[in-house]
Amino acid sequence: MRLGGRLAAAIDVLDDISHKNRPAADALKDWGKAHRFAGAGDRAAIGNIVYDALRRRRSAAWLMDDEASRSIAIGALCLEQGMDGATINAAVEGDQFAPPALSQRELDALATRRLVDAPDADRADCPDLFLEEVQSGFADDWVDELAALAARPPLDLRVNTLAASRDKVLARLQREDAVATALASEGIRIPPVEGSGRHPNVQADQAFEDGWFEVQDEGSQIVAELAGAAPGMQVLDYCAGAGGKTLALSAMMENTGQIFAHDAEKHRLSPIHERLRRAGARNVQAAVGEASLEPLRGMMDLVLVDAPCTGSGTWRRRPDAKWRLNERQLAIRTREQFEILRKACNYVRPGGRMVYITCSVFPEENQRQIEAFLAENPEFAANDSESLWQERFGETTHKVRLDANGIVLSPARTGTDGFFLSVMTRAGG
Incomplete structure (x- = not known):
């Protein structure tokens, strides 16, 4: 799987966790059972995005100016893996399994917001x-x-x-x-x-x-x-x-x-x-x-x-x-x-x-x-x-x-x- 497909999968898992208020390990396990084509490396990468998004949920949401699963997954890629909006858009381009490219609003948020300016709790x-x-x-x-x-x-x-x-x-x-x-x-x-x-x-x-x-x-x-x-x-x-x-x-x-x-x-x-x-x-x-x-x-x-x-x-x-x-x-x-x-x-x-x-x-x-x-x-x-x-x-x-x-x-x-x-x-x- 390419980054776009992994990101889409992480967003799906985060939605599952949020909607059903269930443990992350259970949601990831069920995703893996339903998508057996995904190799161990893919599952590990998806798990990293999910856990990073959960660890950094508030800071990622502040960075993206939005609390949706998509936003905290993208925010986590930026905070933990050093990516920026252009890198993520380049990765999802042409990938039929990827989520939609970042909107101009999302790109603007990533370009203008710095975590050092966020409220303490975030x-x-x-x-x-x-x-x-x-x-x-x-x-x-x-x-x-x-x-x-x-x-x-x-x-x-x-x-x-x-x-x-x-x-x-x-x-x-x-x-x-x-x-x-x-x-x-x-x-x-x-x-x-x-x-x-x-x-x-x-x-x-x-x-x-x-x-x-x-x-x-x-x-x-x-x-x-x-x-x-x-x-x-x-x-x-x-x-x-x-x-x-x-x-x-x-x-x-x-x-x-x-x-x-x-x-x-x-x-x-x-x-x-x-x-x-x-x-x-x-x-x-x-x-x-x-x-x-x-x-x-x-x-x-x-x-x-x-x-x-x-x-x-x-x-x-x-x-x-x-x-x-x-x-x-x-x-x-x-x-x-x-x-x-x-x-x-x-x-x-x-x-x-x-x-x-x-x-x-x-x-x-x-x-x-x-x-x-x-x-x-x-x-x-x-x-x-x-x-x-x-x-x-x-x-x-x-x-x-x-x-x-x-x-x-x-x-x-x-x-x-x-x-x-x-x-x-x-x-x-």
């Missing part, structure tokens, strides 16, 4: 509904932080030290321009794709099947390291889900001690068994439902609460979720988080730690949750954030946001997805 590509939250969380840096959250993401991997070393995996992935991550001790980064390219399918590599690495954002790796799991510990991963952080903890504990990987729903834990097998993690026991944890009350050295959240910190990877999120969903999540903290704290031994993590950048899900929890549970106290960071990552505190109750990672400062972490210690012991 440059930040942030829904109006959550402006107050992000401004509260990022203060004067909120535009830069949200703009970074609208950029193309890298592909990050975590080396499984139970099976391989970082040098070994870097050598294996040398052809993919893989480099060591800036902060995570066992992380590897493959840069964001450019133009119509795509990330390598690293999970098809034999090294992945052999358990050498897992796909995991560097931010997720960093908060797992800050949790402080060590060999011989008794650990409860209270919201383990598919087990990404469980696997990281297992490697940090060198396959010793015991990790109880818990989730309230059995189906969410299902993927963990194959992942544990592949990683060679032998110190993990799956546990479903609260009743299975009763013998662990007051016994755990570390309780990890990777809480369900809005996922606002992952908007660069799931940009469609940014525009589907509403206040009701945020309210539901915050209630769930507080109830989970109330339950999970019962398993921490005196002198033990509870670690609260979200992949959100909203203070409502982060600092305010910790404030409310500590007010209700005076036997817990938040660990000093600066000391916690420096013990693991040295004099790099400028890369994160620190306050009395936690640490915030972000795309602009840390170069990762958005994450929040708070470590709390229970009195006694």
Whole structure:
């Protein structure tokens, strides 16, 4: 397919997403099934336009002076792939599968508008509904932080030290321009794709099947390291889900001690068994439902609460979720988080730690949750954030946001997805 056909397909997919309020991945999958002639390269290029348009929806619409799917797709080509109106018109000319050429009005908008002149919320590509939250969380840096959250993401991997070393995996992935991550001790980064390219399918590599690495954002790796799991510990991963952080903890504990990987729903834990097998993690026991944890009350050295959240910190990877999120969903999540903290704290031994993590950048899900929890549970106290960071990552505190109750990672400062972490210690012991 030529650019014109790819652009037309992206516009169709964006219309589908908009009209049916459905996830982008589902819409792209259905388009691919209905157009089997499109090769992998075509599907990747179409996906890039769609995801770029969703990440940059407000800035692309401002640039084009229009919010239609056609406009944000064209705007995304200009913003992310450096095209201009003349280039796009040359590409669609003579292509029967292409959308109509740019009108004079569209060409004039592209010629006269510069993103630097756009309103802050448009440059930040942030829904109006959550402006107050992000401004509260990022203060004067909120535009830069949200703009970074609208950029193309890298592909990050975590080396499984139970099976391989970082040098070994870097050598294996040398052809993919893989480099060591800036902060995570066992992380590897493959840069964001450019133009119509795509990330390598690293999970098809034999090294992945052999358990050498897992796909995991560097931010997720960093908060797992800050949790402080060590060999011989008794650990409860209270919201383990598919087990990404469980696997990281297992490697940090060198396959010793015991990790109880818990989730309230059995189906969410299902993927963990194959992942544990592949990683060679032998110190993990799956546990479903609260009743299975009763013998662990007051016994755990570390309780990890990777809480369900809005996922606002992952908007660069799931940009469609940014525009589907509403206040009701945020309210539901915050209630769930507080109830989970109330339950999970019962398993921490005196002198033990509870670690609260979200992949959100909203203070409502982060600092305010910790404030409310500590007010209700005076036997817990938040660990000093600066000391916690420096013990693991040295004099790099400028890369994160620190306050009395936690640490915030972000795309602009840390170069990762958005994450929040708070470590709390229970009195006694």
